[in-house]
Amino acid sequence: MSNIVNLAELHTLVPVIWPVNPSPKAKESPLFLVKCPAGFPSPAADYVESGLDLNDYLVKHRAATFIFDVCGDSMCGVGIFDGDKIVVDRSIEARHGMIIVAILNGEHTIKRLHITRDGVELRPENPCYSPIRLKEHEELVAFGVVVGVVRKLQG
Known part of the structure; x- marks a missing residue:
């Protein structure tokens, strides 16, 4: 049983608690x-x-904590890089300004949650990417809040 959950395969997630x-x-x-x-x-x-x-x-919160592999560079502005592992706590309520693992219309992403009177946005931390503005009839699930990053520098 693996201790790591691939973010791209989150839809097949069976609770994998790290460390097992x-x-x-x-x-x-x-x-x-x-x-x-x-x-x-x-x-x-x-x-x-x-x-x-x-x-x-x-x-x-051990029973609600998961580790995910990161792919992509949309969050590099806050020090989350391709190949990193993020620590995600599902027991924390996602609020405005928090970095979350989101499931938007069945697709998974790591973004900063931005909530205003005008609606909800998932904002990247890389100027090369545009915010994702939630539209009517779209489904957003906040899987959990990112509480840490683990990076292996060598080897």
């Missing part, structure tokens, strides 16, 4: 007390606070 079977002895990565500057190294980098469990950090 987390180990009680899951490895933690060391968490440093200091911020990590992108410039010169800090002399305080030897001070380690405690371990960081990415499940605890990213997942608040």
Whole structure:
């Protein structure tokens, strides 16, 4: 059973909770007390606070949390890139301004939800794409709210 759900195959979704079977002895990565500057190294980098469990950090509602592969570049303006994995929480109510996984007329997309008196739009975070304005008789389902992004930089 896979831990990853391909966004393009969301219509065949059977609840896949990530991680499927987390180990009680899951490895933690060391968490440093200091911020990590992108410039010169800090002399305080030897001070380690405690371990960081990415499940605890990213997942608040385990039974309602899913991981999706991202394809495309419509959200690159907010740091969501092709090949990333997004953490989606279905237990959070989608509200104006939130980034969501939306199902619009059976098609799946990641966009920012924009709600006004004039209607609903799904807005990309890339100027190369236009907002998707909901029209009468179109069906929009907010599958869940994006609460995190995971990116592997190498390998």
